[in-house]
Amino acid sequence: MSDQLRLDDSDRYNLMLALTGFLVQGDEYEVSELAAQFEVSNEEIVKAVKNIGYTDLIHLNNPDRYVVDYDALEEGYVRISYNLANVVDDVVRLSSRQASALAAGLVYLSSLPGLAESEEIAELQSILSSGDSRGSSPEVIVKPGSKDADLVTIRQAIKLGKAISCDYLNLKGEMRLGRVIEPLRIDLRGELIYLKGWCPETQDVRSFRIDRMRAAQVIDTPISAEALEAEIDDDVYQPGEADTLVTLEVEPEAYSLMSDFRPVEEPESVSEYVKRFKILVGDVRNLGRIVCRFGGAAKVVSPESAKAAVREFALKALGEYSNAAPGDAE
Amino acid sequence: MSDKEPSKIKITKPERLFNLTCALLYTREGLTKNQILRSVPGYEGDYVEGGDNSSLERKFERDKGSLLHNGIQLEVTIPPHEDENNQVTVYSIKRESFYWPKNVKFTPRQMALLNLAAEAWAGGSLSTAANRGITKLRAMGAIGEDSDIVGIAPRIQASEPSFRDLNNAISDHQVVTFDYRKPQTGEIKTRTLQPWLLHKVAGQWLVMGFDVDQQDTRNFMLRRIVSKVKSVKTNAPFIPPTKEQIAEAIADLDALGEKQTATIKVEKDSEAWFRYELDLQGNGKSDEVTIHYHDLYVLAEELREYAGQVSVLRPEPLIQLVRAGFEKVANDHV
Numbered sequence: 170m171s172d173q174l175r176l177d178d179s180d181r182y183n184l185m186l187a188l189t190g191f192l193v194q195g196d197e198y199e200v201s202e203l204a205a206q207f208e209v210s211n212e213e214i215v216k217a218v219k220n221i222g223y224t225d226l227i228h229l230n231n232p233d234r235y236v237v238d239y240d241a242l243e244e245g246y247v248r249i250s251y252n253l254a255n256v257v258d259d260v261v262r263l264s265s266r267q268a269s270a271l272a273a274g275l276v277y278l279s280s281l282p283g284l285a286e287s288e289e290i291a292e293l294q295s296i297l298s299s300g301d302s303r304g305s306s307p308e309v310i311v312k313p314g315s316k317d318a319d320l321v322t323i324r325q326a327i328k329l330g331k332a333i334s335c336d337y338l339n340l341k342g343e344m345r346l347g348r349v350i351e352p353l354r355i356d357l358r359g360e361l362i363y364l365k366g367w368c369p370e371t372q373d374v375r376s377f378r379i380d381r382m383r384a385a386q387v388i389d390t391p392i393s394a395e396a397l398e399a400e401i402d403d404d405v406y407q408p409g410e411a412d413t414l415v416t417l418e419v420e421p422e423a424y425s426l427m428s429d430f431r432p433v434e435e436p437e438s439v440s441e442y443v444k445r446f447k448i449l450v451g452d453v454r455n456l457g458r459i460v461c462r463f464g465g466a467a468k469v470v471s472p473e474s475a476k477a478a479v480r481e482f483a484l485k486a487l488g489e490y491s492n493a494a495p496g497d498a499e
Numbered sequence: 500m501s502d503k504e505p506s507k508i509k510i511t512k513p514e515r516l517f518n519l520t521c522a523l524l525y526t527r528e529g530l531t532k533n534q535i536l537r538s539v540p541g542y543e544g545d546y547v548e549g550g551d552n553s554s555l556e557r558k559f560e561r562d563k564g565s566l567l568h569n570g571i572q573l574e575v576t577i578p579p580h581e582d583e584n585n586q587v588t589v590y591s592i593k594r595e596s597f598y599w600p601k602n603v604k605f606t607p608r609q610m611a612l613l614n615l616a617a618e619a620w621a622g623g624s625l626s627t628a629a630n631r632g633i634t635k636l637r638a639m640g641a642i643g644e645d646s647d648i649v650g651i652a653p654r655i656q657a658s659e660p661s662f663r664d665l666n667n668a669i670s671d672h673q674v675v676t677f678d679y680r681k682p683q684t685g686e687i688k689t690r691t692l693q694p695w696l697l698h699k700v701a702g703q704w705l706v707m708g709f710d711v712d713q714q715d716t717r718n719f720m721l722r723r724i725v726s727k728v729k730s731v732k733t734n735a736p737f738i739p740p741t742k743e744q745i746a747e748a749i750a751d752l753d754a755l756g757e758k759q760t761a762t763i764k765v766e767k768d769s770e771a772w773f774r775y776e777l778d779l780q781g782n783g784k785s786d787e788v789t790i791h792y793h794d795l796y797v798l799a800e801e802l803r804e805y806a807g808q809v810s811v812l813r814p815e816p817l818i819q820l821v822r823a824g825f826e827k828v829a830n831d832h833v
Contacts, residue, residue, distance in 0.1 A: 178513050178516075178565075179569065179631070180631065181511075181513035182517060183569060183631045185517045186517070186520070186569070186635065187634045187638040188638070190635075190638040191637070191638040206642070207637055208634075208637075220513060221517070223510075223514060223540070224514075224517060224518055224521055224540075225540050226518075226522055228537065228539070228543055229522055229525065229530075229539075256524050256525055257520065257521060257524065259598045259601075260599040260638045261598060261599060261635050261638070262570060262596070262597060263570055263599075263632045263635055264569055264570020264632075264670075265570065266568075266570070266625070266628040266667070266670050267570060267629065267631050268632060269625075269628075269666075269670070270617070270628040270632060271613055271617060271629055271633070272616075273616075274616025274618075274629060274655065275612065277616070277619050277653060277655050278616055278653060281651065281653070284612075284648070285612055289612075293609055293612060293613065296603055296609075299600055299603060300600060300603060324650070324651075327650040328650075338773055342769060342770055344768070354650045354651065355652070356652045356653075356654070357619070357651070357652070357654060358654050359655070360702045380774065381770070383778070421722055421724070421725050422723065424659065424660075424722060428656060441725075458803075458804050458805075460832075461825060462800050462801075462803050463800060463824075464799065464803060464821075464823065464824025464825070464828065465824060465828055465831060469832060476832045477832075479828060479832045480832040483826075483828040483832070484825075485806070485807065486807065487826065
């Protein structure tokens with residue numbers, strides 16, 4: 170449970186407010202239980218509790234205080250009583266920023282069909298705005314993306330612990346019918362939805378784009394033990410050993426490439442707007458469409474093989490445009 | 500209040516803020532700045548009676564900002580006839596604005612959805628705000644649990660560096676300026692905006708607001724902002740838009756997307772065929788599809804990605820734009 174990033178001063182203050190509001194409602198808690206509840210380390214809980222106990226309004230002629238049982242704390246238990254009148258003794262409101270970040274996250278979730286009804290999201294949003302200290306309306310709106318019935322099937326399969334079969338259009342543009350996938354996790358990445366699933370043929374975890382999937386159905390094969398034990402990476406693309414290191418330059422219009430592909434080191438600024446970074450690419454031929462998309466705002470600097478691949482893609486596309494008819498896909 | 504021991508233990512900033520919060524909640528008639536500096540742990544140890552306390556005063560000003568950022572509404576009362584004199588301004592925190600409304604609780608399912616909503620920002624622009632919000636809500640004791648909400652890893656992608664600065668300016672009702680690049684000409688102009696709202700339209704983050712120079716509602720695409728977003732400190736906070744104003748501006752934008760269409764021809768059974776869901780349309784005959792769009796440049800980008808699978812039939816400017824992009828790329832990669 171101590172996997173949260175280091176807390177800064179504002180986080181610690183925020184934790185003290187939350188923890189005080191929580192502790193004064195009950196009797197005794199284990200430190201580890203509180204750490205789990207607030208998703209911070211045990212040390213942060215102990216530190217926050219001690220700091221709450223040091224609160225002192227004696228110079229405002231208020232001798233009362235939060236009474237922390239320090240012996241219990243040594244043994245891993247938190248017990249706070251208080252006789253401090255009119256101080257933090259309940260759950261604290263959210264700031265507008267906090268409420269609006271959560272509200273926007275909720276709308277984003279509603280792009281996942283079947284997860285939550287829109288009324289449910291609307292109700293939660295209105296609760297959030299009533300608990301926002303200014304009671305303002307949301308400041309970030311994320312519109313739901315496309316809907317897909319296959320997703321409902323996949324979620325059902327994950328819940329049941331069963332495999333699915335589906336038709337899947339791979340990157341080469343080939344439709345594979347009746348492909349079996351053991352579904353593990355649905356990843357929403359901006360506009361795109363991926364299924365991280367175990368492929369029984371290749372015996373590894375792969376990313377499948379939901380929009381390339383058709384006719385998904387739950388089949389009566391349980392998800393295997395290997396699949397459940399497999400590590401699921403956060404990245405959509407896993408670099409391989411034979412990958413080519415490619416250097417790219419991007420203008421602001423193509424900055425999104427820096428988050429779509431994980432650069433191997435920090436991007437550097439070449440000029441006021443232009444950034445340069447390196448990525449690992451499995452097959453440089455795939456760069457053609459990625460770079461062409463931006464129509465000049467992204468550029469391959471090296472190696473020559475990658476530049477040639479991009480040029481070839483652009484020239485081929487231009488040839489097709491002069492014929493004014495769609496050419497053959499690969 | 501006279502014989503104070505010099506404070507030996509260093510009081511950390513979180514402790515000081517917490518003590519300040521408790522003091523401001525406790526006070527009935529409010530506290531002046533001097534009363535605060537003289538009596539609240541974190542300041543009082545360094546307070547010099549009758550001496551120069553200017554660095555402490557600056558600390559207090561910064562702390563006021565920290566409280567505001569944490570969503571705490573300071574009640575600032577300036578006694579009548581004394582408007583400029585900040586020695587007599589009194590500060591307090593009203594309980595009604597401080598506490599979460601009584602009897603507003605979350606079910607375990609709602610809490611699970613909120614946890615997931617916070618997770619959607621992981622590593623992103625609003626992850627700090629979302630996490631702090633969740634920390635406060637956890638004080639209600641509800642644990643997010645729902646068997647239906649498993650196996651989902653959401654990530655809102657908002658990588659534009661301007662996102663957080665704009666979001667802060669929206670919260671603070673602060674006028675901002677930034678340099679904006681027009682895609683038509685590549686011309687860069689400084690714009691001044693009262694930012695209202697961040698929203699995502701057709702995959703693009705936009706900031707909607709009132710353009711001070713144009714005296715009208717405008718939308719700006721975040722990826723076309725080429726400078727830092729700076730708040731104009733000399734301007735007083737602007738009056739936030741009404742719900743009706745926002746609804747009207749969104750309706751205008753929707754109408755634009757409804758009005759602008761392009762027609763493309765798609766290669767059967769190609770990836771684009773699936774992307775534009777021609778396989779689901781059920782007519783089986785037509786390989787043409789009409790698309791609504793908000794921004795011709797964004798549409799051209801999307802169509803370039805499907806080179807070889809789609810060809811643009813109309814409008815003419817879109818055909819030109821797609822082609823010009825390929826030409827530029829071909830020339831850039833010699």
